[in-house]
Amino acid sequence: MQPVSYRLESAWQPDGGPNGGFTFSLFNLSGRPLGGFRLVYTSLTRVVDPAACENAVFLRRNANFHEFSPPEGLTLQAGENWTFTVSGLHRQAKHCTDGAKSAYVTLSDGSHVPVAVSDLRLEGATSEPPPPRLPEGRLDLPFALQPWPAEVDAVPGEDFPVLLYPAAGSSAKEIGAVSDVLALFHRLFPAGHAPLSLAPSGQALPIFFVRNGELGGEAYRLAFSGRDIRLEYGAAAGRQYGLTTLAQLLDGARNHPGKFRFPASGTISDRPRYGWRGCHLDVSRQFYPTADVLRLIDILAWFKLNIFHWHLSDDEAWRLEIKAYPTLTTLGVLRGPDEPLLPQLGNGAEPAGGFYSQEDVKAIVARAASLSVEVVPEIDIPGHSTAALVALPELADGQEAPESYHSVQGYPNNALNPAVPLTYEFLEKVFDEMVELFTSRYIHIGGDEVANGSWLASPLARRLMEEEGISGTFALQSYFLKKVKRMLTARGRKLVGWNEVAHGGGVGTEDTLLMAWENPKVGIELAREGYDVVMTPGQAYYLDMAQAEAWQEPGASWAGTATPAHTYGYEAEGEFPEELKNRMKGVQACIWSEHFLSRSYFNRLVFPRLAAIAEAAWTPKAEKDWLRFAAIAPLSPTL
Structure with a gap:
């Protein structure tokens, strides 16, 4: 040092x-x-x-x-x-x-x-230390499960098997599923005693697998006896979730026998509350090595979350290799005193960079797919594009006055210009490469925080607005995003965006999914307009928010404080009228990285709130129990 x-x-x-x-x-x-x-x-x-x-x-x-x-x-x-x-x-x-x-x-x-x-x-006030984040908790049923299942009718046993293994006659895919969950456990808890084995043992219980077409694809049912375990599943995801539940049960009973037990008899019948159970990660403000991204995906699978929303570009960096534009990951990622991008958010005297090669992306997508996690990539446009404009200055209107507008974060002239023809050629090539890398049916295009007044000093934009009869920034944004949506539709992809995509006339509601982040009421308004909605309000589900008002509590504060109890108790359906509830597709945690300068800060801010959101996404409202969650949450794996 x-x-x-x-x-x-x-x-x-x-x-x-x-x-x-x-x-x-x-x-x-x-x-x-x-x-x-x-x-x-x-x-x-x-x-x-x-x-x-x-x-x-x-x-x-x-x-x-x-x-x-x-x-x-x-x-x-x-x-x-x-x-x-x-x-x-x-x-x-x-x-x-x-x-x-x-x-x-x-x-x-x-x-x-x-x-x-x-x-x-x-100075001049009391610098208060952070309060405890979790109470001691209480367990009515001593089972170590995250998230809690839909229905539990099981009797705790006095002991537990050493291992669980696939019974004779299991198919190759069923044996492979056991191996996948075993590998997941080893990665998350490398020093832990494996709960699963592929080989039988006299001290172990066999798992009999039964494919049940009447169960949903993510649903499963477990039946326990002293002789064996029966796992019914609807599809591969349900089989994985059932095995994950067994791994959690046995690991908790082994490591905390005074607190948790393994079921001796009875059943667990389980299915998710929502189809979209997401976690977002901003890798632009801070770069996370591929190994960290893979571990986060493992954690999502452990919590039965099924969407990894990967925020790959922003003002601070463009992290996705695009072979048609190599400067995106040379000029567009390097921040330093003498680099095109100045230091931001914890960068100092040494240049800081980092990006994901297309081979990295393929490995991450493959790992996620093996764990029933869908990777939804995001490039944030038209705003939040400083890095792209630094890498490709020809995307700007050279006649536009410098610093004619600033984003809310203080970046000057940071939005792709809808009146520059090269903008669309650029995006066509970027999307062509993205659809080859990402198998998701969705591509997230951002669409947030375009500063009111953007482009109004651009002669090209003024001319376009006059030709199209467009008035104001947000009508021009709508014009731009409608063209982007047509690009995605032509490539067989659906548009996902932040709630501001609806501004200025928005885009067509069919095959469009918008994320309500500014406040919960926005989600209801979007649903009324005909959009499908994922709820991710900053006031509850942004994991960079401080967890208490105390001065010594780290984190952001623009959306207030989000204690673990508040995050757990928040009900995303909120005041949704009954006739609009079908528009709400799920919930999502968002990990924005401005404050995550260390692994310790990341783990303190993300956990246990990520597990709380996972339970909100999976567990029926009537089955949620804050004190039970508090008793189990300390078992969570961390990054």
């Missing part, structure tokens, strides 16, 4: 300005004088009034990237520090993760040196 040469300490005062203020102190620990330098930090709490700083000169900002210089002539001797304040912030800080996420200094010779950063301190 390299010694720290410089450290940036930061504090926030609630009374430091309209939205409070930061105090930054840069400490020189290098043993050498520091002069003629500039300081860069990245922070989601952005500066919007450059003049509102003292003892520093504001130089520039790009989204979360901030650059300052000290007063002219300032030199820090070894052990000294430079302190400055910033009060022109766009919002208040509410949590310890709302300060600087990374920093570096640029020396007088142009080189860049890392600066260590500390979590944001709170």
Whole structure:
């Protein structure tokens, strides 16, 4: 580990300005004088009034990237520090993760040196520690099951078998299914005692498989006796879920015998509540190695989630290899002080990149398919396209004034222009490659957070709007997305998007699925307009939201706080009128990665709330029980 040469300490005062203020102190620990330098930090709490700083000169900002210089002539001797304040912030800080996420200094010779950063301190108020996330819990039935089944009529036993194995006469596919769930268990719990075996044993119980055409494809039924287990299933997914339930039951009974038991007799009859049981992962803000993506898919399968929504592009990076446009994964992924994309969200002096090759994608899709998980890819268009526009500057209208509009995250001119003909040629080629890589019937096209005012300074866009009789940003977005939908339809794919796809006239409702994220009422409005809907409101299902109001609780706060109890108890159907409930296709967790700078932060924010959403997606409302969930949730695997 390299010694720290410089450290940036930061504090926030609630009374430091309209939205409070930061105090930054840069400490020189290098043993050498520091002069003629500039300081860069990245922070989601952005500066919007450059003049509102003292003892520093504001130089520039790009989204979360901030650059300052000290007063002219300032030199820090070894052990000294430079302190400055910033009060022109766009919002208040509410949590310890709302300060600087990374920093570096640029020396007088142009080189860049890392600066260590500390979590944001709170001044002038009590810095409260996080409260416990789970109560001790209570079990009426001592079974270790996540999510809880639809119907449990089983009697706990006093002991448990050492193993479970496929009975003689099992088909090759049934034996293969046992092997797949056994492999899943080994990957998630490499030090655990395997609950399944392909070979018989005198200390084990056989599993008799029965294909039952009357069961739904994801449904299964287990019957327990002291001699064997009978597993009826509707299709391959139901067989996998039944085996996963058996693995969970036996693992819990073995590792926590005072708390959990294995059934001695009775039945478990199970089926999912919703057809769409999803989890989204943003890999643009932070890059996750292929091994991490594969492990997350394993966790989804363990929780009986069946959709992996892969957010592959955003302003910060384009992560999907497209052979027709190699610069997307060269210029479009590399963030650094001297790179086309500036550091953001925890990047520092060293360039940061990463993308998924087409071979990586094929491996991930294949793993997911083997576990009954459908990979739904997303490229976020027309907004959130800074990385694509940096990689392919010819996609911009060269006559458009720079910084004529800014996204809510602060990116200038970040939307693909619907009036540039090359935009559609680009998308046609991207979709051609995507349909070869992804077997899903869906492609997610984003469609969110296009800034009102986008394109209005583009002469090409103004001309198109005049020719088509279009007025305003969102009518032009609708024009663009209708063309995108036709591209997908021609390729046999259905359009999925965020709820703003409906703005400005939207797109055709047939074969369109929209995700309601801004608030729960949006989902009902979309259903009334005729759209099929997946509910993923930030107030309950965004796993980057802080889990408590306490200052020392990490996470975002724009949608409030989402305690595990709130996430578990939230009912997505909410106020849906009975006649619209058929439009609600399911629920989804969203993992946005702005705050996930470490594995520890990821696991703290994602678990146990991911398991809570899995239970909301699977378990009937009448069978949900918060205290039971709290007793079982600590068994969850983590990344």
